[in-house]
Amino acid sequence: MRIIIPLLGGVALLAVAPTADAQVSPELKAQCGSCHALEKPANPTVDRLWSRKGPDLWYAGDKFNKPWLVNWLQKPTPIRPGGVLWFNHAKPGEPRDTLDTASVPKHPSFDTATATKMADALMTLKSGLVAPDLFKPEGANPQMGKLAFTKLRGCVACHQSAPGEGGLSGPQLYDAGARLQPSYVFAYTQDPQKFDRYIWMPRLTLSDQDLTRITAYVTSLGKEGAQ
Ligand code: HEC
């Protein structure tokens, strides 16, 4: 953001206000910045997406549940079975390609103190794109959401709703209840290109009712006691 400070005599001085950059913790930058975007890319391009070494984390504070982060950073397990760019780990085959999951590198793991520190730092990274109360759970019908996810809206073509059930090109969502904040799921499903204009998840133009049902279903997955 630029603030124009008028000076006497009509001369204008441009002062650059502190950017998001100043808020990214130096430890996070040093340990994670080589693979993850921690600030919104000033100039998003398709090439950037194709050369990413890890998923974007500049909206981590809108996206993750902190307890999940603290656990996962100590014991990371795969979320995208083919890594961040699944096609780099595809094995051509008949009748369809399969994934060589063994060739996907393991995520670095951290001790409890570091994981907690990193999670705290990640939770401060907010995009301004997700209103915290965007998802309104009252009256949401997760069963209708399941139908939309698995049949009517085709999400399951790219996302797994249970281990081994669903496509592999998107992140698995059977852990979403633990991993993701409901309002983020709503906002991302509503308009993935709001987060990155070149991201390859299609924008499906869903009604608020559909989005509410789908969010209720997705965030019921992997939560204790959920169906
Ligand atoms: C060598 C590259 C590399 C480094 C360094 C790295 N990561 Fe990652 N990170 C990845 C990749 C690749 C994935 C995707 C893993 C998957 O989806 O299975 C990932 C996934 C994640 C996720 C889950 C993202 C999601 O969308 O669900 C979090 C959180 C994360 N990393 C945090 C960190 C933090 C914090 C650090 C530094 C302390 C870090 N990473 C360092 C490559 C890296």
Ligand code: HEC
């Ligand atoms: C053509 C494949 C495709 C379809 C269909 C699709 N997605 Fe996605 N989705 C993706 C990809 C790829 C990403 C990850 C983008 C990235 O790398 O950050 C994603 C990301 C997401 C995320 C964010 C998850 C995370 O870990 O950050 C959510 C939530 C999501 N999709 C929900 C849905 C829902 C709900 C539907 C159906 C209405 C759907 N998707 C349909 C490919 C798809």
